[in-house]
Amino acid sequence: MSIEAYCVKCKAKKVMLNPVAGTTKNGKPLLKGTCPDCKTTLCRIGAVKESK
Template sequence: MSVEAYCMKCKEKKVMKDPVAGETKNGKPITKGKCPDCGSTICRIGSMK
């Protein structure tokens, strides 16, 4: 499973490490993971495909 998201620290799209599906406070699907380079949390709105 490779999910891409934009890393705010690296300023480019990265493939998430350990992506996890979840929900926002208002019930929308979100995918959270870690940046493979800097280790910060990166998020993508939408479910994992």
């Protein structure tokens, strides 16, 4: 499953490498991964809908 997130350093949407699920301090779901180009941490807040 490929998850896209916005990279602030590259200023473009990138496919996340090694996404890991977690939660924020107030309990909202998030995914953390790395940018394939610049290795910056990417975060995607909110539940990700899986496509069938």
